Amino acid sequence: MIPQGTVTSPRGFQAGAIYAGIKKPSPDALDLGLLFSEAPCSVTGLFTTNRIKAAPVVISKKHLSNGTAQAVVMNSGCANACTGEQGMSDAMEIAIATAQRLSISPENVLMASTGVIGKILPIELIIGNIPLIKLSPHGGHDLEKAIMTTDTKPKEIAYQTADYIIGGIAKGSGMIHPNMATLLCLLTTDAAVELNFLKFALKEAIDNSLNMISVDGDTSTNDTVFLLSNSLSGSDLITKSSRGAELFQQTLNKVCINLAKNIVRDGEGAKRLIEVSVSSAISIVDARRAARTVISSPLVKSAIYGADPNWGRIIAAVGRSGVDVIESKIDLYIDDIQLVKAGEPLPFDSQKVSLSMNKPEVLINVELNQGKVKATAWGCDLSEEYVTINSHYTT
Amino acid sequence: MIPQGTVTSPRGFQAGAIYAGIKKPSPDALDLGLLFSEAPCSVTGLFTTNRIKAAPVVISKKHLSNGTAQAVVMNSGCANACTGEQGMSDAMEIAIATAQRLSISPENVLMASTGVIGKILPIELIIGNIPLIKLSPHGGHDLEKAIMTTDTKPKEIAYQTADYIIGGIAKGSGMIHPNMATLLCLLTTDAAVELNFLKFALKEAIDNSLNMISVDGDTSTNDTVFLLSNSLSGSDLITKSSRGAELFQQTLNKVCINLAKNIVRDGEGAKRLIEVSVSSAISIVDARRAARTVISSPLVKSAIYGADPNWGRIIAAVGRSGVDVIESKIDLYIDDIQLVKAGEPLPFDSQKVSLSMNKPEVLINVELNQGKVKATAWGCDLSEEYVTINSHYTT
Numbered sequence: 001m002i003p004q005g006t007v008t009s010p011r012g013f014q015a016g017a018i019y020a021g022i023k024k025p026s027p028d029a030l031d032l033g034l035l036f037s038e039a040p041c042s043v044t045g046l047f048t049t050n051r052i053k054a055a056p057v058v059i060s061k062k063h064l065s066n067g068t069a070q071a072v073v074m075n076s077g078c079a080n081a082c083t084g085e086q087g088m089s090d091a092m093e094i095a096i097a098t099a100q101r102l103s104i105s106p107e108n109v110l111m112a113s114t115g116v117i118g119k120i121l122p123i124e125l126i127i128g129n130i131p132l133i134k135l136s137p138h139g140g141h142d143l144e145k146a147i148m149t150t151d152t153k154p155k156e157i158a159y160q161t162a163d164y165i166i167g168g169i170a171k172g173s174g175m176i177h178p179n180m181a182t183l184l185c186l187l188t189t190d191a192a193v194e195l196n197f198l199k200f201a202l203k204e205a206i207d208n209s210l211n212m213i214s215v216d217g218d219t220s221t222n223d224t225v226f227l228l229s230n231s232l233s234g235s236d237l238i239t240k241s242s243r244g245a246e247l248f249q250q251t252l253n254k255v256c257i258n259l260a261k262n263i264v265r266d267g268e269g270a271k272r273l274i275e276v277s278v279s280s281a282i283s284i285v286d287a288r289r290a291a292r293t294v295i296s297s298p299l300v301k302s303a304i305y306g307a308d309p310n311w312g313r314i315i316a317a318v319g320r321s322g323v324d325v326i327e328s329k330i331d332l333y334i335d336d337i338q339l340v341k342a343g344e345p346l347p348f349d350s351q352k353v354s355l356s357m358n359k360p361e362v363l364i365n366v367e368l369n370q371g372k373v374k375a376t377a378w379g380c381d382l383s384e385e386y387v388t389i390n391s392h393y394t395t
Numbered sequence: 396m397i398p399q400g401t402v403t404s405p406r407g408f409q410a411g412a413i414y415a416g417i418k419k420p421s422p423d424a425l426d427l428g429l430l431f432s433e434a435p436c437s438v439t440g441l442f443t444t445n446r447i448k449a450a451p452v453v454i455s456k457k458h459l460s461n462g463t464a465q466a467v468v469m470n471s472g473c474a475n476a477c478t479g480e481q482g483m484s485d486a487m488e489i490a491i492a493t494a495q496r497l498s499i500s501p502e503n504v505l506m507a508s509t510g511v512i513g514k515i516l517p518i519e520l521i522i523g524n525i526p527l528i529k530l531s532p533h534g535g536h537d538l539e540k541a542i543m544t545t546d547t548k549p550k551e552i553a554y555q556t557a558d559y560i561i562g563g564i565a566k567g568s569g570m571i572h573p574n575m576a577t578l579l580c581l582l583t584t585d586a587a588v589e590l591n592f593l594k595f596a597l598k599e600a601i602d603n604s605l606n607m608i609s610v611d612g613d614t615s616t617n618d619t620v621f622l623l624s625n626s627l628s629g630s631d632l633i634t635k636s637s638r639g640a641e642l643f644q645q646t647l648n649k650v651c652i653n654l655a656k657n658i659v660r661d662g663e664g665a666k667r668l669i670e671v672s673v674s675s676a677i678s679i680v681d682a683r684r685a686a687r688t689v690i691s692s693p694l695v696k697s698a699i700y701g702a703d704p705n706w707g708r709i710i711a712a713v714g715r716s717g718v719d720v721i722e723s724k725i726d727l728y729i730d731d732i733q734l735v736k737a738g739e740p741l742p743f744d745s746q747k748v749s750l751s752m753n754k755p756e757v758l759i760n761v762e763l764n765q766g767k768v769k770a771t772a773w774g775c776d777l778s779e780e781y782v783t784i785n786s787h788y789t790t
Contacts, residue, residue, distance in 0.1 A: 052714025052722050082710045084723070084739035117707020118740045219715040221707075298693070299785055306786025312512020312616075315477045319447030320614040327447050328479070344479035345513045383786075384779035390694055391701025391778075 002165065005158025006140030010165040010190035012038040012232035015139035017146035020129035022077030022115070022122055032126060033146030034133050035072040035186060036102055041228035043069040044199040045110070046206055048223035054081035055091040056111040057224060063095070063107050067195045070108040072186060072226060073098045074147050075126065076171070078115040081221035090121045097130045112184045112224040114149055114171060144169040147184050150389055155262040159251050163235035163244075164191035166251050170210075170259040185210060185225040185259060191248060192231035194239040201249050202227045209256035212288065212377040213264045214296040227252075264378045269385030274304055276364045278318075279374040286323045286368075287375035293321035294364065295379035304362055305381035309353035311339045318366055331367035335359075342369075397560065400553025401535030405560040405585035407433040407627035410534035412541035415524035417472035417510070417517055427521060428541035429528050430467040430581060431497055436623035438464040438505070439594040441601055443618035449476035450486040451506040452619060458490070458502050462590045465503040467581060467621060468493045469542050470521065471566070473510040476616040485516045492525045507579045507619040509544055509566055535564060542566040542579050545784055550657040554646050558630035558639075559586035561646050565605075565654040580605060580620040580654060586643060587626035589634040596644050597622045604651035607683065607772040608659045609691040622647075659773045664780030669699055671759045673713075674769040681718045681763075682770035688716035689759065690774035699757055700776035704748035706734045713761055726762035730754075737764075 008015050017033030019025070045064050047057050063069065073094055080087045091111060099106040113121075144154045148171055158167035172183035193201070206225060231237075238244045265273045276294045281287035294300055297317040303310040311332060318325055332340035335356035339348055356362070362381075403410050412428030414420070440459050442452050458464065468489055475482045486506060494501040508516075539549045543566055553562035567578035588596070601620060626632075633639045660668045671689045676682035689695055692712040698705040706727060713720055727735035730751035734743055751757070757776075 050711060050714040051716075051718070051720050052710055079707070082707050082722070082735065082738070082740060084737075086739075116705065117711055118735070119707075120740070219711070221711050221714060298781075302782050302785035305782065308787050310511065310513075312474070312477050312514075315447055316445060316512055316614070316616050319445040319616060321446075323446070325446050327477070340477065340513075342479075343477070344481075345477060345515070382782055384782045386693075387697050387700065387777055387779045387782065390697035392703050 002158040002160050005167055006144060006156040007035060007167045007169050007186055007188045008137050008140035009158035009167040010188050012190060012230050013188050014135040014137050015143040016133045016135045017139070017142040018129050018133045021125045022075055030142055030146040031077045032075045032129055032133065033143035034098065034135060035143060036135055037070050037228060037230045039230045039232055040068050040070045040108065041230045042067060042193060042195045042198055043110070043226060043228045044195070044202050046202060046225045048220055050219050050221045052082060052221050054079055054113060054222040055083060055087035056080055056113045057222060058088065059091045059095060060110045060112065060224065063110055066107065068108060069110050069228060070104050071098055071102050072110045072112065074112045074143065074184065076114050076147050076149050078113060078119050078121050079117045079222050080113045080121050082118040083120055086120055090123045093123060094126055097127045101130050110226055112222065114147060114184055114222055117221060140167065140169060147171040150268055151266055153262070153266050155259050155266070157255055157258045159254050161247055161251055164189060164233040166191070166255050168255045168259050170263055172263045183220055183223055187225065187227040187255065189229045190231070190233035191229055191235055192233070192237045193229045193248065194237055197238060197240045197245060198227060198229055200240060201252055204249060205252040205256040208253055209260040212292065212375070213260045214292060214377070214379045261378050264380045267380035268389045269383040270380030271383055272304060272381045273361045274364065274379045274381065275361060275376060276366070277374060277376045278366045278368060280371055281368045281373045282371035284373050284375060287373045290318050290321045290323045290325070290366065290368070291375045291377035293317050294366070295377040298382055301379065301382035304357055305383050307354045307357040309334070309350050309357065314364060314366065315340065325368055326370065329369040331369065333365040335363050397553040397555050400562055401539060401551040402430060402562045402564050402581055402583045403532050403535035404553035404562040405583050407585060407625050408583050409530040409532050410538040411528045411530045412534070412537040413524050413528045416520045417470055425537060425541040426472045427470045427524055427528065428538035429493065429530060430538060431530055432465050432623060432625045434625045434627055435463050435465050435503065436625045437462055437588060437590045437593055438621060438623045439590070439597050440505070440622070441597060441620045443615055445614050445616045447477060447616050449474055449508060449617040450478060450482035451475055451508045452617060453483065454486045454490060455505045455507065455619065458505055461502065463503060464505050464623060465499050466493055466497050467505045467507065469507045469538065469579065471509050471542050471544050473508060473514050473516050474512045474617050475508045475516050477513040478515055481515055485518045488518060489521055492522045496525050505621055507617065509542060509579055509617055512616060535562065539564040545663055546661055548661050550654050550661065552650055552653045554649050556642055556646055559584060559628040561586070561650050563650045563654050565658055567658045578615055578618055582620065582622040582650065584624045585626070585628035586624055586630055587628070587632045588624045588643065589632055592633060592635045592640065593622060593624055595635060596647055599644060600647040600651040603648055604655040607687065607770065608655045609687060609772070609774045656773050659775045662775035663784045664778040665775030666778055667699060667776045668756045669759065669774045669776065670756060670771060671761070672769060672771045673761045673763065675766055676763050676768045677766035679768050679770060682768045685713050685716045685718045685720070685761065686770045686772035688712050689761070690772040693777055696774065696777035699752055700778050702749045702752040704729070704743070704745050704752065709759060709761070710735065720763055721765065724764040726764065728760040730758050
């Protein structure tokens, strides 16, 4: 892990941000940012599965289709979603202004927006501010700040191998559900990676990280993950059959899991990180489904908030996950305390379990005892503060 | 509608309840109740889709298989779910004790439990108290009180036609999701109804009522609906092709929709009833799915709690519902105020919309403009109190 690592840690990436006036004003507020690579990048992305897609998602999908990009423009304060024709033309204008600023083609500009849905962008402010953004090889942190909304902490990280670096930033604390990508996530690397393997590796990493977290079960219209590889490290080209493929995948997974855990740790109103492992399942699909159902249950989440050892809610969530579990085979642990053995409740020290649930990280392990596959999901507890934050978001 | 109507309003049904000590003690607490029909009933039931089924669900399913029953024993304070072999033998003991008390066969006893999952029933207290329950033709209200947990108000109703009465009671305020039945619901009628039509009519009524409500998206291990018909009104036998079939269906729907709306109105921590209609859908499956997704969204629910006109969350929920909606066709109304027309946001008076969202019943109408089918779902807002209630349920 690189200290203070971020998306500008890999060679040849620059970034910067500015306050354009999209968000409500506050000291240090940033709401518009740019990432620029000195060389054109191989690029891949994953997007929301929501049938209603924000304008920046529609345009980024189009610009991704040739597998090349050199810049990403991002804003918070307005999602530019459910904005009809106006939203589409605003987004195109932003891509063009960014391309002019950087002397590249608009097709090589990707974009992402987050904030209120259904609000029209203050386009003049954005176009006027794009030329004023200062780019620097240390600008990743400012870019991260420019995409924060209700986030209380930045999420950024970079890991390094002998040959290259992978960096990432992410935004997200509400409208988070494991259904492809999660709000905004930008990943960069100076490794040389063949495009097909880049696509494969991103899907694999996201399936194990951003697709395994939940804050509230809502899926945004703007979910976007980009992975850009500019090859500037000078390392050998990595393909699926390279000796280096596994290391690249592992490093990318570490970056994505770090960001995913930090997203839920900073979930709206969250006091604790919850880690749910479902083990000895028949298939990865089953293991993931069961783990995600437990992590998404508002009843499990409120019980953990209150450190209430109401473990029946965990078993009930496993039962409604759609996985063909066998009640009489299930074992359940909170931390290292076993509560259920082969479907039968064990006597337990309520106070001791409550203490385990009072830690900043609560571990739940469900053993299905049906097969050999394990999956892990991460989420956060549900506190009164989640409701307080979300009941007055636009007012 | 019959004033103070309940499950003992139809002829020949008696009920009663007692405090057996399953719940924590409180003045007027009741936690164990019985329904008895003077004549054997045709009976049908619907149960939780949760793969983990409580012992009373397993036994009731078995006892229903011959289509006949004469009594229902119900308790709150303990769900007898995830209780393994002990739970099954406790439930059988209760069926036998009830049968002895009423001089009927145990196979004609149905049962339902609600409360904490994973706790063993205090079986001695239950068996000791069954003989002490006083039955009366006015006992429906006491039976309803005996199945309440976090409910703050009883849910009971009866409607009458020229020939017969249909009555119902229900319990439920958390772990409520539209996925077959909803916690406990007991329906009685003195109409004579042919068994196949009784089954059909119950499914149809529940699909339009209890399957269209959501409090928190969790599905219980104990969801149970029973419909008992004792024929004591002396009315003609109703079959699917009878002239009276439609009236029976309509009356049963009214009973079930009334109970469903009262369940969500009394949802844990709820301040408002939300009614979501999705109109001009291609199919009933689509219309229901979209309406249920909106009603289940924690972000929509918190916005309504705060009367925050953040309508983008409604459109985002429609978009993630899995229905193939066309953004450029969607119209959206809150109350009678149009906010979106053909996918484009309309300018609106934020204060006026906020006032509409501040009413005890908030109406949301989504027009998909794709077909001719409409469905309605009901839910409640999400307040800090939901979290407070659920974070200390067992402690």
